[in-house]
Amino acid sequence: MMPGYLPDRQFMEFTMHELGLAMNVKEIVEGAAKDNGAAKIKEINIVVGEFSSVAIEALEFAMEVVKKDSLFHDAKINIKSTKTILLCSECGKETVMKDFIFKCNSCGSGAVRIIAGDRMYVDSIDIE
Numbered sequence: 001m002m003p004g005y006l007p008d009r010q011f012m013e014f015t016m017h018e019l020g021l022a023m024n025v026k027e028i029v030e031g032a033a034k035d036n037g038a039a040k041i042k043e044i045n046i047v048v049g050e051f052s053s054v055a056i057e058a059l060e061f062a063m064e065v066v067k068k069d070s071l072f073h074d075a076k077i078n079i080k081s082t083k084t085i086l087l088c089s090e091c092g093k094e095t096v097m098k099d100f101i102f103k104c105n106s107c108g109s110g111a112v113r114i115i116a117g118d119r120m121y122v123d124s125i126d127i128e
């Protein structure tokens with residue numbers, strides 16, 4: 001961020017959420033690196049579900065903030081978005097959610113629940 005630049009409030013509130021998530025990621029990956037006796041993390045792969053209310057751009061920014069003074073200060077951070085997957089209890093099929101509507105895309109039933117795409121997680125890390 002540029003010195004003297006005052007970010008608008010909405011962006012800051014938005015980013016605070018992602019900053020908390022980025023701090024969790026830092027704990028997870030540094031914990032995993034220590035458990036494996038690694039001194040350095042080369043790559044971090046994060047998956048963000050489209051239904052998770054995580055803004056990818058804000059998360060990218062937050063990861064840059066927590067990177068400093070971490071075991072992954074020069075790591076490559078990949079953030080991938082995934083679709084929301086619904087499981088239908090009528091026909092038993094798994095389909096991709098469209099336009100955030102809770103409806104099976106195979107038989108049209110509303111008896112569905114989200115089985116993927118509603119969370120953010122660290123998929124993998126590459127350590128040295």
Ligand SMILES: [Zn+2]
Binds near residue numbers: 091
């Ligand atoms: Zn169905």
